[in-house]
Amino acid sequence: MTEGAASSFRAALDAHGPRVLLICRKILGDVHLGDDAAQEAFLRLWRALLRDEGPRAPGGWLSRAAASASIDALRRRRLLPRSATDAGVDDAPGALDPPAPRSDAPESAATSAELAARLERAVASLSPAQRTTFVLRHETGLPLAEIASLLGVGLPTAKTHFARAVLRVRAAVADVAAPGVRP
Amino acid sequence: MTDHDRFRESLVLHLAGELDRDESEALRAHLQVCAACNEEAAALAPLAPPSRALEEVEGLERWRSQVLANTIAPAHRSAFTRRALAAAAVFLLGVGAGLLATRSVSSEADSRPSVARTASRPEAASPFALREPPPESRPSGFLALAGYVRPK
Numbered sequence: 001m002t003e004g005a006a007s008s009f010r011a012a013l014d015a016h017g018p019r020v021l022l023i024c025r026k027i028l029g030d031v032h033l034g035d036d037a038a039q040e041a042f043l044r045l046w047r048a049l050l051r052d053e054g055p056r057a058p059g060g061w062l063s064r065a066a067a068s069a070s071i072d073a074l075r076r077r078r079l080l081p082r083s084a085t086d087a088g089v090d091d092a093p094g095a096l097d098p099p100a101p102r103s104d105a106p107e108s109a110a111t112s113a114e115l116a117a118r119l120e121r122a123v124a125s126l127s128p129a130q131r132t133t134f135v136l137r138h139e140t141g142l143p144l145a146e147i148a149s150l151l152g153v154g155l156p157t158a159k160t161h162f163a164r165a166v167l168r169v170r171a172a173v174a175d176v177a178a179p180g181v182r183p
Numbered sequence: 184m185t186d187h188d189r190f191r192e193s194l195v196l197h198l199a200g201e202l203d204r205d206e207s208e209a210l211r212a213h214l215q216v217c218a219a220c221n222e223e224a225a226a227l228a229p230l231a232p233p234s235r236a237l238e239e240v241e242g243l244e245r246w247r248s249q250v251l252a253n254t255i256a257p258a259h260r261s262a263f264t265r266r267a268l269a270a271a272a273v274f275l276l277g278v279g280a281g282l283l284a285t286r287s288v289s290s291e292a293d294s295r296p297s298v299a300r301t302a303s304r305p306e307a308a309s310p311f312a313l314r315e316p317p318p319e320s321r322p323s324g325f326l327a328l329a330g331y332v333r334p335k
Contacts, residue, residue, distance in 0.1 A: 006255045017247055018240045035246050039253065046254040137199065144201045159201060163192030166199075170227070 005049035012045060012058040019139070020066045026135040027070040029124045037073045041065035063140035067150050071132060079128040080151070115173060122172035126165050133158055134165035186213070190220050194227055 020041055025034030044065045048054050055061035074080040123131060129151065136147045148158035193210045196202045202210065214220055 009255060010251075013247060013250060017250070018243055021240055021243060021246060031242065035242070035249075038246065039250050042250050043254060144199075159196055160192065162199065162201070163195040166195045167191060 002050070005046070005054070008049055008054055008058075009042075009046055012062065013042060016059055016062045017042070020062050023063070023066045023135060023139045024070045026123060026139070027067075027128075027132045028073055029128075029131065033073055033077075034070070037069040038066060040069040040072075044069070060140075063136075063142060064146075064150065067132070067136050067140065067142070067147070071150055074128050074132065080132070082152075118173045119169065122169040123165075125172075126168060129153075130161045130165040130168070133161040134169065137162055187217070187219065190214075190217070191223060194220065194224055198227060 017038075021035065021038045024037040024041070025031055028034045028037060041062055042065075045054070045058065045062060071080060075082050123134065126134060132151060133144070133147055136142050136150075137144060142150075144158045144162055145155050147162075148155045151158065153161075190210060190213045193202060193206055193213075197207065197210055214224060
């Protein structure tokens with residue numbers, strides 16, 4: 001039984017490990033915390049496999065496990081509320097204001113590496129709830145209703161988190177993203 | 184928050200396919216009258232961060248080894264331990280059986296004063312008590328094994 005579990009586990013680790021690792025790092029905004037959360041997601045998979053309750057589609061299962069492990073980590077660090085009752089839309093002042101564009105980055109020098117770096121910084125600067133919603137929606141394709149349930153918030157709140165996150169990230173890269181895109 | 188801000192958010196949700204029917208209707212009605220939002224709608228391409236090639240994930244191998252060390256490796260170790268213990272038990276049972284066989288052969292000719300009775304009297308137990316049992320108090324295989332692994 002363990003041999004079958006081990007081979008299923010290795011296959012899932014090879015197929016989904018990099019993606020799960022990136023998701024967790026992005027949500028937590030920290031490599032070490034992200035690595036721990038990603039490991040926790042795979043530990044959950046391993047325990048499920050040992051109980052003979054392994055998922056048929058480990059990709060989606062691991063997306064949820066990664067989301068859940070990352071959200072748990074944010075809650076332990078009190079970066080996310082523990083329950084829906086105290087979970088509001090964290091509308092930090094200036095949340096929709098784009099960060100000031102870097103003056104040393106002329107548009108002509110904007111490369112895809114520059115764009116990627118700007119995106120990364122913009123995502124990292126989101127509030128934990130916005131960042132979690134944004135990363136999960138983009139990286140896992142989970143519907144907002146499901147992300148809302150993982151976060152313990154209502155669907156309207158998750159929609160607001162997502163929309164504001166997108167607008168804020170877009171504003172942060174508008175000057176380098178594509179011609180014609182206004183901030 | 185202005186209506187315009189609200190509709191910008193609706194546009195994002197619309198592009199992500201996350202707008203319900205009522206919200207879509209409201210957005211459509213607003214777009215018919217709002218030039219600014221129309222421009223916004225044209226400009227707002229779905230914004231997905233470029234996903235890096237998976238091989239480029241920094242520290243992936245180190246993390247992967249760590250995950251394996253905490254999942255499959257301990258299970259393999261414990262499976263190995265179980266096999267090793269089983270092999271040791273078989274070996275010890277074999278030794279015990281061998282001892283019994285030796286004793287049953289030697290006890291037939293054994294006329295020395297028996298010290299085996301001390302085996303049933305723990306206060307007088309000797310390390311050799313099980314070596315020379317008389318036939319009537321010969322220990323079972325399990326006791327022989329116990330005597331072997333616990334020679335005191």
